[in-house]
């Protein structure tokens with residue numbers, strides 16, 4: 408593995424020096440209680456830095472409301488005081504969408520952690536926004552069901568954050584993203600009004616589906632305080648296979664073939680030898696089968712999974728070997744090669760993170776050419792490519808020298824746009840991509856998003872500096 412360039416730390420560091428006057432803090436304390444207004448640097452610094460370390464801001468304060476009523480009061484306070492709020496869940500986002508670069512007051516959802524009994528008749532559960540994805544998964548499992556959203560940050564990422572970004576994850580290919588699981592929300596709008604539809608009716612054509620609108624709105628329209636989520640049956644068996652290929656070309660072609668042939672694929676992830684090598688090096692893992700590229704594929708169902716996998720692999724060109732795991736710990740071991748990519752890459756320094764979707768036919772030419780195009784801009788750059796092949800979603804991470812970062816962003820986003828893709832598949836726009844949103848959204852769409860935002864949040868108190876480009 409090539410060493411990272413010496414200067415990989417392309418970062419946005421900002422301390423607007425905004426502090427709240429004593430009477431404003433007292434008003435917040437009266438709403439959420441003395442212990443839940445945080446002002447000390449020790450508490451605020453970690454909350455003001457994003458997971459990658461690329462975005463470093465400084466919150467004016469952080470509040471931890473314990474109920475929807477308290478959130479509404481905090482929003483009312485912000486409107487009176489002309490303060491900007493920024494909602495924060497597990498702080499695992501990757502686009503700076505929850506990093507207070509402008510001295511915002513953080514609204515932590517950590518105390519919005521209620522969990523109701525699983526409704527078995529309707530296969531759903533209602534939880535507070537601060538409940539982690541892993542807690543929802545475990546709660547569903549105890550009831551014999553499953554919450555089908557899953558990704559590596561599961562232990563820290565929250566339901567509220569996953570709704571804000573419409574998080575996708577590794578099972579999107581089978582179950583869709585967060586929006587597909589979202590039956591209803593409770594939320595405080597920027598007006599301070601509360602909407603509450605946690606009745607969980609799956610079929611309900613009674614006008615606008617506001618939960619869907621809030622999903623992916625990155626905290627700009629409302630603070631989501633709770634949600635009703637769809638659960639699915641647990642499969643009797645799951646089989647995970649790591650399949651090696653002689654080239655990325657063969658792996659991508661195989662992935663497309665498999666998705667067209669099988670109804671039981673629940674995850675289909677692409678990796679390359681350099682990424683797997685980095686993971687092995689960083690976490691002292693044994694090298695799995697040697698290959699130029701890999702697919703991690705998971706099939707689930709009631710029976711004959713071995714046969715299914717065997718048939719898929721048999722009908723495929725370019726396979727160099729495979730490892731199959733059926734029990735939980737062996738499956739977890741295989742997943743580490745994929746899930747630890749993000750951590751391993753970050754250990755080399757904060758990368759430029761691209762999270763793109765491409766039309767199926769464009770994936771191969773893009774994968775073939777992007778690293779050399781990036782090198783054309785910065786000959787020290789390292790480009791890592793992995794991701795959710797089954798969804799057409801690639802994660803392209805680039806370690807670049809500081810001077811080249813802006814040009815690399817323009818290059819990659821323009822290339823994605825030229826090929827008919829999206830500049831964000833599942834991480835959202837945040838601050839990292841807002842200047843490029845016009846590559847995906849038309850002027851009319853941007854204008855309407857602005858109008859919708861103004862209707863929900865007329866005073867611009869909710870995440871005013873994320874998602875939409877500056878006027």
Ligand code: MLT
Pocket residue numbers: 558559746748749762794802
């Ligand atoms: C993943 O799929 O691992 C995540 O989206 C994180 C990443 O892109 O680094």
Ligand code: ZN
Pocket residue numbers: 576794795802833
């Ligand atoms: Zn991902």
